[in-house]
Amino acid sequence: MKCTVTSAVTSTGASAVTSTVARTVASTWVRRVALVTAGLLASATLTVIQPAAAIVAGVAISAATASNGTTTLSYRATATRAGTLRYIVVSVPAGSGGRITSVNGSVRTVSPGVLLWRPIRTTSIVVGARFSIPFYGVRLPSGSPWTLSFRATSTTGNVLSAGTGTLVRPADVRITATRPIPGSTTALTYAGTVGRPGVLGSVRMKLPTGARGTLTSVNGTLSAASGYATWRPRAPITVRGGTRLAIPVYGVVLSKYGGIMQLGMTATASTGTQLMGGTGTLALIAPPAPMPTVLAGSFPTIPAGCPSSWPATTAENAKPGTGAWVIPASMNGPLAAYLTKVSATCGTTVGLKVTSGRPVSVVAYRMGYYQGLGAREIWRRNGVPTVVQPAPTIGGAANGHPLRMASAANWSTTLTIAVDRNWVPGTYLIKVSDGRYAAYAPLTVRDDTGHKHALLIQQGTTTWEAYNWYGGRSFYSSPTTGSGRLTFDRPYAEGQGSGEFLPLEQGLIAWAESRGLDVTYWTDNDLDQYGGQLAARAATIFLPGHDEYYSLRMRASLSQAIKRGVNVASFGANATYRRITFTDSTRRAWDIDRYTAGLNSTLWRYLGDAYASQPLLGAEYGCGVLAGNLRTGSNWLFQGVPAGTVVPGFLAGEVDYVWPGLYKQPGLSIVAAGTATCRTSGRSTAMHATAFVAPSGARVFNGSTFAYGCFLVRRCPSNLGIPAESVASRQVVTTMVANIANWVGRGILTASAATTAELRVAVPRQSLAVGDK
Structure with a gap:
């Protein structure tokens, strides 16, 4: 609190006041004077006011209970005479005690129930100025209300203001x-x-x-x-x-x-x-919701012809790379393709469905670093005949409600691809081109040998599908026309067919492989199917930039893994936010309840606060934002980066923050913070990147913005409003990602903060569907 003196309306009754006062009230312009905490004259401004009928002291006394049980008494009064303030004397309820202090002046007890406050600076008072003097640490006696006095005296002995006020004891509820x-x-x-x-x-x-x-x-x-x-x-x-x-x-x-x-x-x-x-x-405050146990099950028998171990990341990326995987924007068009599996493993086959009507080349590229070229060719088939496939269907119903599901399951299979020992586990883009148009079909190849890796990077496939507009419908079409069931039996309309891989996820993969980390991969679908094995597959899991749609098994598996010591780093925001249910064991489609409250009925948090994202990962979704700037701090996240460095546009896509009314993990810390503007409402929102150590020892980091991966390759989605990612900004984010890996990896993951060479290929920037939800 501050001791302040401010001007108030003056009187026109010149005959009743001194000539000084008369000169003051004769003008309709008066000065507003503020005595700030330092006791200095802070400002003097002119304000037009209307003459008042009279100036009275208007003594008012209020009380507020402090957290330690003491009371702060605040005395307010209006100056009825001008002069230089010498002291103020007030009465307090008889029997009051405590160690009483104030600000901007000294305070002492002059007699029982009487306090004297003396300013520490020379203070000139004008008629109409408003006194406000707080006294802290008062311990009130029993009783109430009390009538208490206030008197301000000048250095010449004149009374500047005097009167009484009524004090009512605060309720202290x-x-x-x-x-x-x-x-x-x-x-x-x-x-x-x-x-x-x-x-x-x-x-x-x-x-x-x-x-x-x-x-x-x-x-x-x-x-x-x-x-x-x-x-x-x-x-x-x-x-x-x-x-x-x-x-x-x-x-x-x-x-x-x-x-x-x-x-x-x-x-x-x-x-x-x-x-x-x-x-x-x-x-x-609700503690984290209990989750069912997810059984691990056994790893499959290694098929004949498949290796029992795979090359190290460093050895794999030392092989010749190619930039031929890139599809220029000029080849965007009606050609589209999808695979009959989201992920696969050595010894299995995958069907490819293409719509073109012209012979196509089909080339499989393993994505990584590869001397900055970004990929290695693994397999190809040229001159594959295709047809123009029928239009996707839109329909279906469940429990009497229309599903409006867009599906291309009616397409015929163009080609069956065998995943053999040449398909080193990793993330793949299958490029399909008829010479005029081209598109990708993404595939993840798992390592099912049972080898435990230092790192597993998850791909947000369920979220890719929720935002997929192919066939004219996505979950976000509208509350009344959007899909209530989503299927992987259709191409992705986004990312030139790669879903959200190119817009958000490629950068983290290229970074991890450029550092030679012991990394493996799977998808959201695999977390649902094999989540009980997470602790056996990896010591640390990285979640992608946008990993929003989680089934019960997915959430339970992630929660269980943390309790078993698996470290988690979410390099995004809005994670584990919406609840889905896969329709069957193939996990080719999933349902999302949109009938009880439109889009909002799908939130995990709508099961109760215990199911919010914050109790699991550390922060909760805020909104989709216009790109805001990050200013670096001085903790471990920014080691190697000068404090106060600005990264323009890093708070992008969507952001999370720590909600005060939701559960916070013990020891949770906010390691980065900033503000951005919500895209649809225009309101300001906080961004909080968080970190905590679980009772198991697992370390959990929540990045709370989409931008980590795309900054790593200087190719953020074109519609996020991010200024061109400079080399300097990319270096800051590269250092941050290395620091996150080193912190969350607990010595098992080690990554240098040195700058990774740029990807030496020109990849078209992609757009990304985001927004307030």
């Missing part, structure tokens, strides 16, 4: 719960201090939002209506100022949604006079 967990049944106790004496008639208490149940209390009757509980005593109760009331409310069933709630408590006399009124804070 405190609310406690026996079980303050959303979704539970609890007993609430509302406690507050009476400020005025009287005969108690009723106490009205605000209930937590969404609370229900059969409510009871003691020593009176209790009724509930419109979110309030009202208690009335069975017999008249006379209370005096300072009496502490405590009213229990039993049988409260809390909503599954909690938060930090401000709840009011008001006591009223039988005459209708308010005896007490105030609000208290009640924190209702």
Whole structure:
């Protein structure tokens, strides 16, 4: 708090004041004077005002209860005379105690119940100036209300302001719960201090939002209506100022949604006079929801002809690369293709479906670093005949609701591809070209040998599919026309057929392989199918830039892995946000409930606060944003980067932040922060990158922006509004990613912060569908 003196409206009654005052009030222009914390004259401005009828002291005294149980008394009054302030004398309730302090001046007790405050700087007062003097650390006696005095005296002995005011004891409302967990049944106790004496008639208490149940209390009757509980005593109760009331409310069933709630408590006399009124804070925070155990199962037998181990990342990337995998923007067109599997393993086959009508070449490229060329050719087939496939279908229904699912399952198979020992586990783009047009079909090849890697990078395939517009429908078409079921039986309309791989994910893969990290890959679909094996497959998992759509098995597998010591780094935002259900064991399609509340009915958090993303990963989704700047700090995330370095546009796509009303993991720290503007609402939102160490020792990092991967290759989506990624900005992000890997990897993952050479190929920038959801 500050001790301040500010100007107020002056009087026109010149005959009643000194000539100095008369000259002051004769003008309709007055100075506004502020005495700031340092005790200096902060400003002097002219303000047009209307003459007032009279200047009176208008003494007002208020009180606020501090967290340590003491009270801050604030005295306010208006100067009725000009002069240089010498001191201010105030009275406090008789019997008050405590170690009393103030600001901008010294304070001492001159007699019992009387304090003298003296300014530390020479302070000139004009008529109409407003005094505001706080006194901290007061311990009030019993009783209330009190009539207290205020007197300001000049250096010449003149009274600058004097009068009395009434102080009513603050209610100091405190609310406690026996079980303050959303979704539970609890007993609430509302406690507050009476400020005025009287005969108690009723106490009205605000209930937590969404609370229900059969409510009871003691020593009176209790009724509930419109979110309030009202208690009335069975017999008249006379209370005096300072009496502490405590009213229990039993049988409260809390909503599954909690938060930090401000709840009011008001006591009223039988005459209708308010005896007490105030609000208290009640924190209702849900711990992480329990998840079912996901069994690991056994690794499959290695098929004949497939190796029991695969080349190291360094050895693989030492092989000759090629830039021929790139599809120039000039070849975008009607040709499209998709694979009948999202992921595969050595010894299996994958069907390819193409629509073109012309012979095509089909080339499989393993994506990595490869001397900066980005890929290595693994397999090809030229002159493959194709047809113009029928239009995708849109339809389907479940439980009486239209699904509006866009599907190309009616396409015929163009080619069957055998995944053999030449297909080193990794991420693949199958490039299909008829010489005029070209498109990709993505495939992930798993390592199912049982070898545990230092790192597993997941691909956000379910999220790719939710945003996929091929066939004219995506989940986001609109609340009334969007798909209620999504299928992988169609090409991706985004990323030249790569989904969100090229816009968001390629950069992290190229970075990891350029460093020679012991890395393997799988997809969201694999997390659902093999999630129980995560701890056996990798010590650390990286989640991609946008990994939003999670089934129960996916979420349970990730939660279980953290409890078993697997480290997690989410290089994105909006992760584990929406809830899906795969329709069958093939995982070729998944359902999303959009019938109860449109888009919002799909949120994990709509099962309750315990299912929010923040309890699992550290932060919660905020909104889709216009690109905002990141300013670096000085903690481990920015080691090797000068503090205060600005990375333009790094807060991009969507952002997360730490919600105060949701569960925070013990030891959670915010390691990077910034602000950006929400794309649709125009409001400002925070971005918080977080880190914590789980009880298992697992380290969890949540990056809270989409931009990590795309900055690594200086190719962020064209519609995110990011300024051109400079070499300097890319170096900062490269260093940050290395620091994240080193922190989260606990010595198993080690990555140099040195700059990786640029990818030496010109890849068209892609757009990305994002927004407030």
